[in-house]
Every structure is written in C-alpha cells, then in structure tokens.
Amino acid sequence: MSTIAGSARIHAMAVVEDGAVIGEGVSVGPFCHVGPKVVLHDNAELLAHVVVTGRTEIGKGTRIFPMAVIGGDPQSVHHGGEETTLTVGENCTIREGVTMNTGTADFGGKTIVGDNNLFLANSHVAHDCRVGNHVIMSNNVMLAGHVTIEDRVILGGGSAVHQFTRVGRQAFVGGLSAVSYDVIPYGMLNGNPGLLGGLNVVGMTRAGIDRAVIHTVRRAYKAIFEGSGSIRDNAAAIRDEYADCEPVMQILDFIAAESDRALSSPTRGQKG
Structure with missing residues (x-):
C-alpha cells in the first residue's frame, strides 16, 4: 500500500502504484507514472508525463519536467534484472527528456546524483555514475556508465563522457567535446578528441x-x-x-x- 502525505497533490490522471512513498507537499502532475518502489521526498514535483520507476529516491524540492524517465534499468548487457538503485538529491532541476538509470549489481548497484544540480533537456546519466553537487549538464550531454562528475562541473551541450572517466571539481567541458580521459579539477577541455586547454579561470x-x-x-x-x-x-x-x-x-x-x-x-x- 502506498504512503501518501496528506498535503501531497496527485492529479486524477496520474498513476501512483501501491508501495510508493509520497512526502509532504509533493506534486504529481497529469499522466505521470510513479513506480511501487519509488520515494518522492517533501516538495518534489513531477510536472506531467514523467516516469519515475525502479528503486528510486528523489530528494526534497527536486522538479522533474515532462517526458523524463528516471530510474529505468541500466542500459548494460550485463544487467540481469537485479534490483539496483538510483538516488537523486535535493533541489535538482531535471528538464524535458532527461534519462537516469539505476546501477548494476557487479559494481555496487548504485547510481548517485547530488544536490542543486541542473540537467538540461535530453541529457543522460548512465548506470553507476556519481554526480556531485551544483553540476550543470547542458542539453544532450551523455554520461556513460561509471562516470564520476565532481562538484560544480559544467558540461557543455552535446558533450559525451567515456565510461569510467572522472571529471574533477569545477572543470569546464566545452560543447560537443569528447571526454575520453580524466579531466583535472579546474581544467578546461574542448574538442574531439578532447584536449586540455588550460584552467577554468572564469569559473574560479x-x-x-x-x-x-x-x-x-x-x-x-x-x-x-x-x-x-x-x-x-x-x-x-x-x-x-x-x-x-x-x-x-x-x-x-x-x-x-x-x-x-x-x-x-x-x-x-x-x-x-
């Protein structure tokens, strides 16, 4: 049976499956689908046509825009249907068409996203990623599996990050860049292949x-x-x-x- 706080607002045309936990002040808009193992913390907002599935936890005050799919199975040939998790922190903004996947069992089974992040339209966070706080992922940014993005990183539109790569604190990655290797904190990377072009002095x-x-x-x-x-x-x-x-x-x-x-x-x- 679902646990739905008295102040939560669930649209009549939304589906909240039995077992979901819905906090105070949560808003679930029309045509949203909330799975049975989802937790939506206080004041989270799903605008419309949002899918939150899997064993997924959405932090306080996070807003999710239409057509986002959050908590889907990992896109990995090694995934055998194990129950893995996705945790999204507080006060994130997740724009249209964003996708985030749960982890894989072979690597701890956890995808973790921090607080106060901005994910612009159609960006993707793959299985087993670790995303810090105050990160900006611009439109169509793609994180492969097992990527680590540290605090205050900015990823320009259309950039792609290779699996197992680390991007250090407050680094800046230019639009359409291919991030094939680790990027140092405060670094600035551009191009395909991505080359380190100095320091993110503006960001610093x-x-x-x-x-x-x-x-x-x-x-x-x-x-x-x-x-x-x-x-x-x-x-x-x-x-x-x-x-x-x-x-x-x-x-x-x-x-x-x-x-x-x-x-x-x-x-x-x-x-x-």
Whole structure:
C-alpha cells in the first residue's frame, strides 16, 4: 500500500502504484507514472508525463519536467534484472527528456546524483555514475556508465563522457567535446578528441577564488603539463612546494588517485 502525505497533490490522471512513498507537499502532475518502489521526498514535483520507476529516491524540492524517465534499468548487457538503485538529491532541476538509470549489481548497484544540480533537456546519466553537487549538464550531454562528475562541473551541450572517466571539481567541458580521459579539477577541455586547454579561470573567479591563488594554480599547471617528466612524476615533484594551496592540492590528489583512465592533457589523443 502506498504512503501518501496528506498535503501531497496527485492529479486524477496520474498513476501512483501501491508501495510508493509520497512526502509532504509533493506534486504529481497529469499522466505521470510513479513506480511501487519509488520515494518522492517533501516538495518534489513531477510536472506531467514523467516516469519515475525502479528503486528510486528523489530528494526534497527536486522538479522533474515532462517526458523524463528516471530510474529505468541500466542500459548494460550485463544487467540481469537485479534490483539496483538510483538516488537523486535535493533541489535538482531535471528538464524535458532527461534519462537516469539505476546501477548494476557487479559494481555496487548504485547510481548517485547530488544536490542543486541542473540537467538540461535530453541529457543522460548512465548506470553507476556519481554526480556531485551544483553540476550543470547542458542539453544532450551523455554520461556513460561509471562516470564520476565532481562538484560544480559544467558540461557543455552535446558533450559525451567515456565510461569510467572522472571529471574533477569545477572543470569546464566545452560543447560537443569528447571526454575520453580524466579531466583535472579546474581544467578546461574542448574538442574531439578532447584536449586540455588550460584552467577554468572564469569559473574560479566566479567562485570567489583569489586572483593570487589563481596565479599560483597556473604556475602549478605549467609545472605539471610542461615539465620534463611524466604528468604524474611532475605532479609528485611539486607537492611539497604547493602544500599550502588547496586548489593545487586538489589537482595533485586527483592526479595521484587510482583511475581506469589516463589523464587528459594538452596533447593526449592529438593526431599527427
């Protein structure tokens, strides 16, 4: 039997299956379909023609626009019908035609989306992805399975992120870019193949990072990507020098972490 709060508004032409949990102030518009294992937290809103299915949890204040399908089975040949999950955080805006899938059993079975994110029309979050907070995915952005998107990343329209790739905090990916390799925090990547073109200085400035700190990060970036050694060796060599600069340390920790993908650079993947 469904648990529906007294202040929830369910349109007469919506379907809420037995077992769903509907919080206070939730609005479910016409022709929406809410599955039996769905939880809609307080003040969530499904406008119209929205499908929320699977074992899916939608956070407080999140708004979902028409034709979105949230919590569908993972698009993976390895999925055998296991019960996996999708969690979407608070105050997200999920625009028309967005799709988000649950996880796969072989990799923990969880797709996790954070708070205060904006997903523009027809963007896609695949199985086992981890999306942070304050992320913007523009129209038609595609995340393959197992992608990690850290906080405050902006992904330009039509960009595609390869499976198992990481995109670091406050990086910027230009429209129609192919993200085949990990992108460092505060990095700026453009093109197909995607090449690292420097730092997201505009984003750093808007975030209130001091100009002197930005100049420090620029010096570190140059040492990492223009030094005589490999990227990882160059990064390790400057760790002590930049120990008191948090953004640089975030970049160095990102580079040092284990990953299934190589690191994007100004030249990796470039032909010729």
